[in-house]
Amino acid sequence: MKPFTVHKGIAAPMDRANIDTDMIIPKQFLKSIKRSGFGPNLFDELRYLDEGQPDADNSGRPLNPDFVLNQPRYQGASVLLARENFGCGSSREHAPWALEDFGFRAIIAPSYADIFFNNSFKNGLLPIVLDDATVDRLFKAVAANEGYELTIDLAQQKVITPDGEEIPFEVDAFRKHCLLNGLDDIGLTLQDADDIRAYEANRRQQSPWLFS
Amino acid sequence: MAGKTLYDKLWEQHVVKERDDGTALIYIDRQLLHEVTSPQAFEGLRIAGRKPWRLDANLATPDHNVPTTPVERESGIDGIQDPVSRIQVRTLDENCDEFGITEFKMQDKRQGIVHVVGPEQGATLPGMTVVCGDSHTATHGAFAALAHGIGTSEVEHVLATQCLIQRKMKNLLIKVEGDLGAGITGKDVVLHIIGVIGTAGGNGCAMEFGGSAIRSLSMEARMTMCNMAIEAGARVGMVGFDDITAEYVKGRPYAPKADQWEQALAVWKDLVSDEDAVFDKVVEIRAEDIKPQVTWGTSPEMVTTIDGTVPTLDDAADEVERSGFERAYQYMGLKPGQKITDIQLDRVFIGSCTNSRIEDLRAAADVARGRKVAGSVKQALVVPGSGLVKAQAEAEGLDKIFVEAGFEWREPGCSMCLAMNADKLGSGEHCASTSNRNFEGRQGYGGRTHLVSPAMAAAAAIAGHFVDVREF
Numbered sequence: 302m303k304p305f306t307v308h309k310g311i312a313a314p315m316d317r318a319n320i321d322t323d324m325i326i327p328k329q330f331l332k333s334i335k336r337s338g339f340g341p342n343l344f345d346e347l348r349y350l351d352e353g354q355p356d357a358d359n360s361g362r363p364l365n366p367d368f369v370l371n372q373p374r375y376q377g378a379s380v381l382l383a384r385e386n387f388g389c390g391s392s393r394e395h396a397p398w399a400l401e402d403f404g405f406r407a408i409i410a411p412s413y414a415d416i417f418f419n420n421s422f423k424n425g426l427l428p429i430v431l432d433d434a435t436v437d438r439l440f441k442a443v444a445a446n447e448g449y450e451l452t453i454d455l456a457q458q459k460v461i462t463p464d465g466e467e468i469p470f471e472v473d474a475f476r477k478h479c480l481l482n483g484l485d486d487i488g489l490t491l492q493d494a495d496d497i498r499a500y501e502a503n504r505r506q507q508s509p510w511l512f513s
Numbered sequence: 514m515a516g517k518t519l520y521d522k523l524w525e526q527h528v529v530k531e532r533d534d535g536t537a538l539i540y541i542d543r544q545l546l547h548e549v550t551s552p553q554a555f556e557g558l559r560i561a562g563r564k565p566w567r568l569d570a571n572l573a574t575p576d577h578n579v580p581t582t583p584v585e586r587e588s589g590i591d592g593i594q595d596p597v598s599r600i601q602v603r604t605l606d607e608n609c610d611e612f613g614i615t616e617f618k619m620q621d622k623r624q625g626i627v628h629v630v631g632p633e634q635g636a637t638l639p640g641m642t643v644v645c646g647d648s649h650t651a652t653h654g655a656f657a658a659l660a661h662g663i664g665t666s667e668v669e670h671v672l673a674t675q676c677l678i679q680r681k682m683k684n685l686l687i688k689v690e691g692d693l694g695a696g697i698t699g700k701d702v703v704l705h706i707i708g709v710i711g712t713a714g715g716n717g718c719a720m721e722f723g724g725s726a727i728r729s730l731s732m733e734a735r736m737t738m739c740n741m742a743i744e745a746g747a748r749v750g751m752v753g754f755d756d757i758t759a760e761y762v763k764g765r766p767y768a769p770k771a772d773q774w775e776q777a778l779a780v781w782k783d784l785v786s787d788e789d790a791v792f793d794k795v796v797e798i799r800a801e802d803i804k805p806q807v808t809w810g811t812s813p814e815m816v817t818t819i820d821g822t823v824p825t826l827d828d829a830a831d832e833v834e835r836s837g838f839e840r841a842y843q844y845m846g847l848k849p850g851q852k853i854t855d856i857q858l859d860r861v862f863i864g865s866c867t868n869s870r871i872e873d874l875r876a877a878a879d880v881a882r883g884r885k886v887a888g889s890v891k892q893a894l895v896v897p898g899s900g901l902v903k904a905q906a907e908a909e910g911l912d913k914i915f916v917e918a919g920f921e922w923r924e925p926g927c928s929m930c931l932a933m934n935a936d937k938l939g940s941g942e943h944c945a946s947t948s949n950r951n952f953e954g955r956q957g958y959g960g961r962t963h964l965v966s967p968a969m970a971a972a973a974a975i976a977g978h979f980v981d982v983r984e985f
Contacts, residue, residue, distance in 0.1 A: 317840075318833045319712055319812050323952040328933050332578065332597040334552035334604050336665075352958040355597050384833060386713040389746065390952060392648040393550065394664035415716060415748045416648055420664035473680070474534040487561070490674045493530055493538060497676055500529040500540055501567075510769030510777050511542050511641065513569065 303425040304483030308406045309452040310379030313369055314443045320383060321390035322417065326399040329355050339395055340402030344370065374447045382439055383410040387428075388417025397421045407453050409460065411436050422476045425483070427455060429470045455481055516787025518684045519753050520719040523659035523784070527642050529676055539679045541671050542641040545627040546573035546614065548605035549933070550646025554669035555608040565612055566675040572636050573609050573616040575602045576626045577933045581896050581923035585935075589620055598934065625899020625925040628652040628866035632736065633901055635765025639754050639781040644671055649866045649949065651742040654751035655735035656758055657784035659719075661748040682749065683793040685718035686786070689726040691800035696983040698876065699734030700868060700947070700966035702726070702798075703741040704806035708816040710796060715747025718794070721786060722752050726800035732761040733872035740867045741949050744813040753785035807853050807979055808951045808964040810841035815951070817853060819969070819981045825849040844953055845961050846941065854979050856963065859942035861886075861893040861974040862956070863920075863967050865930035868947035869898030871905050873967040877947075878911040880971035880982060886919035887977030893920045894936060896928040920974065932957045945973035 330342045332355050345353040348370060350363040364371045370378065381400065387410040388396060397420045400408070407427040421428045431439075442462065443449045452461040455477060460468040479486055490497075505512050517525075529538040551573070558564070565571065578598035585592045590606070593599040602619060609616035617623040617630065624630070628649050631637040643653040643660035646668040653660035667677055687706055707714070720742045727735065735752045742750025752758075759778060762768050769777040786792075804818040815838075817824065823842070826849060829835040842849060847856070863869070863877050874897060886893045895915050897903035903925055906912055912922045929936040930948035938944050938960025947970050948955075951962035965973065972982045 316836075318837060321812075321950075321952045323931075323950070323955050327954055327958075328931050331549050331933065332595075332601050334556070334601055336553045336556075346954045346958065386716065386746065389712055390648065390950060392646055392650075392662035392664055394553075394646075394666060397664075412713060412716060414713075414746060416662055416664060420666065423664065423666035473536070475532065475536050475678070486678060487563070487670050487673045490538065490670065490676055490678065493676075494674075496530045496538070497540070497566075497674065501675070504540065504542075508640070508777070508780065510773045511638070513767075 302423070302483045302485060305406065305425055305427050305455050305480045307452065307454045308379065309450055310406065311375060311377055312380040312382050312439070312443050312449055312451045313375040313378035314382045314440050315369060316384065316440060318384040319386045319389055322388060322393050322396045323390055325388065325396040326393065327353065329353065331393055331395050336398055337402060339399035340404070343399040343403040344368070377404070379404050379406050380451050380453065381405050381408045382436065382443060383408060384436070385411045387413050389414035392416045394420045394424070397424045397426045401426050409436060409439065422480060425480065427453065427480060429453070429460065431460070431468060431470060435468060515791045516789040518786040518790040518792060519657060519721055519751055519784060520659065520682070520684055520749065521790070523640065523642070524681055526640065527659065536678050536680050538676045539642060541644050541675055541677060542570060543631070543636060543643045544571045544668070544671050545631050545643070545645035545650070546571060546668070547577060547627050547647065548575045548601045549577045550665045551608065551668055552601065552604045553665045554672060555612065557669040558672060563673045565614065565672045568613050570675060571614045571672070572631065573605060573614055574624050574627055574630050575605050575619055577927045577931065578602055579619055579926040580934050581926050581928050581936060583924060586619070586924045594935065622900035622904065625902065626866045626869065626927055628740065629869060629898030629902060632656065633765070633899055635762055635768035638762060638768065639758060639784050644677065648743045649740050651748060651750040652736050652740040652866060654739040654742070654749055655732060656762070657751060657754035657781065659749060659751070662743065682719045683717055685715055685720045685747065686792040686795045687720060687722050687798065688724040688795060689722065689798045689800050690724040691726055693726050693800045693803060696805065696968065697803050698966040698968065699730055699737040701803055701806045703738040704808065704813065704816050704964060705803045706798060707741065707745045707813045708806070709798065710745055712744060712812055712814045713746045715742060715745040718747050719749035719751065720745065720747035722750065723786065727752060728755065731872055732757060733870045736870065737867055741813070744949055754781045805966065805969050805982055807969070809845065809847060809853065810838070811844055811951055811953050812837070813949070813951060813964060815841055819853055819979060821853055823847045823849055823851045856943060857889065857978050858945050858973050859891050860938060860944045861890060861970050862929040862944055862946040862948065863894065863970050864896030864898070864928050865948035866898065866927070867949045868967050869896060869902065871902050873947065874902070874906045874911050877967040877971040878914045880968050880985060881918040881920065881975065882914050884918055884975045886974045889977040890974055893974040894923060894929060895920045896923045897925050899925050929956055931955060945970045945979065
């Protein structure tokens with residue numbers, strides 16, 4: 302996993318609540334057996350005017366000019382600004398894979414669906430929770446200023462606006478540690494292998510029907 | 514000291530190790546695997562040179578991509594027309610063979626939707642932690658198990674360590690008291706609940722369904738309800754253990770046998786929330802208030818009753834909801850104030866991990882018996898949840914009732930719930946569907962989904978538009 306320390310990038314606004322995982326990456330693209338290459342199909346149904354197909358060339362497809370990520374001012378955006386309950390719906394990790402593959406490193410929203418939130422951290426994508434009023438203020442600032450860039454400092458847990466305002470955010474200590482260092486948590490868990498074995502032996506004794 | 518909730522108990526029973534940062538290592542008793550969210554996890558194991566921690570804790574079956582027409586199914590994997598789907602189903606077989614994981618392959622009569630197969634086999638048992646790379650894993654909580662969906666990285670983590678790193682969720686109790694009216698099903702109850710608390714109402718919570726109305730429900734109905742806990746934002750849905758749970762589990766292939774059965778029962782009896790348990794939040798629902806439900810929009814919370822209308826902008830709580838309504842009117846091709854019974858249907862889908870069990874098929878067949886699907890309905894599909902459900906339905910003659918009425922009787926799989934196989938809606942088509950999500954494009958590009966119970970779907974197929982199954 303790519304470490305996340307300090308990131309600065311253009312913010313793009315997705316002004317809509319309850320963005321679901323079917324919207325982020327439609328099901329036909331889940332047929333891939335790979336972890337990469339989902340970026341061209343991120344928000345496929347919103348982004349293009351036709352229906353996307355897996356394993357197809359997307360370069361000649363008609364773009365929806367009204368879709369925010371197709372607008373020239375948001376080209377190269379790497380911070381996504383969104384509304385409440387972002388990522389609701391399925392458990393597909395293809396959603397953060399697609400966001401990451403497209404170039405996003407962080408999302409800012411008032412709330413997220415639980416599974417999406419978890420999945421993001423596993424893929425170097427930082428989902429930041431800020432209160433409604435602050436998110437609303439950022440939406441207005443992004444709309445008013447072309448090329449509006451946000452800096453995200455994970456170690457300091459701050460979002461920094463172009464005029465130097467520092468907005469603090471909360472993040473789980475363990476997830477922060479893994480993200481800052483780009484750690485894969487399987488290796489960390491296996492350091493507790495003896496504890497797992499001890500638990501398992503006890504469980505086998507108490508509930509033998511679970512082991513057969 | 515205050516009592517414990519069911520979730521508190523299940524959590525405590527599975528803590529391997531608590532960490533200083535408030536997270537805990539939780540032991541996983543069962544992992545279910547399917548073809549869509551597992552290939553990258555197996556690939557991860559291979560790259561790292563790791564082996565599964567405990568083979569017998571895993572059970573796999575392909576479901577999302579499998580074709581459901583008997584013709585395509587006859588020739589096995591080679592018969593899958595879509596080459597990308599074919600590779601994915603084949604990859605699951607290869608991975609399970611390579612690592613030694615039990616799999617009910619596509620031609621096995623036990624194959625089906627993971628969330629139907631697990632309980633049916635007794636592979637889901639009370640007191641277990643159950644995970645699967647699918648958000649509808651919440652289904653298994655109906656057995657007083659702690660079950661939730663996970664992403665692919667976590668699938669790999671469970672394969673490699675038999676554990677997950679978790680933070681304890683909050684306790685939410687949805688208490689449904691009273692008697693449900695005739696014709697009201699678990700699907701109507703859970704859609705009503707989502708309408709009340711919203712799609713984010715359960716975020717961060719383990720949601721327990723309790724109260725007298727829940728106690729009287731069958732396991733199938735409880736599974737339907739827990740299945741859709743995720744549509745209310747809760748990763749975990751659950752119902753306490755009782756005689757109905759025990760009765761369902763007894764005698765299933767993976768269930769404890771002989772003297773272990775009594776031993777298990779003694780442990781399981783405690784899998785209920787204590788009388789004095791404290792929940793972070795309690796929502797009370799009166800069973801008598803619940804009518805047959807139909808979703809009108811593009812989120813499960815956009816739901817109303819069969820005698821209702823599409824809400825107007827004045828019904829929206831705030832600006833964000835207003836704009837959501839406006840987009841939904843446009844996508845669904847509906848007008849504010851329009852009567853639900855006026856919505857004409859192009860297709861009907863009876864199936865999915867929410868509603869494809871034998872009780873669901875019986876309810877739909879009861880409505881379809883001796884009637885005909887309306888001429889205006891292009892297709893009405895019945896897709897059983899597993900090969901065993903299909904066999905049971907055929908033994909009861911349900912397939913004949915459906916076919917005579919003009920429904921198509923298919924092979925088991927996820928099918929039109931998410932349209933990863935060939936079963937999908939055309940753009941602009943309205944579908945009465947017993948599935949769980951009415952998101953844009955979910956059942957096919959431009960498709961318009963209305964979520965309902967199996968009996969309501971069958972009645973809609975026959976009428977060609979929504980009708981109140983209680984008066985049908």
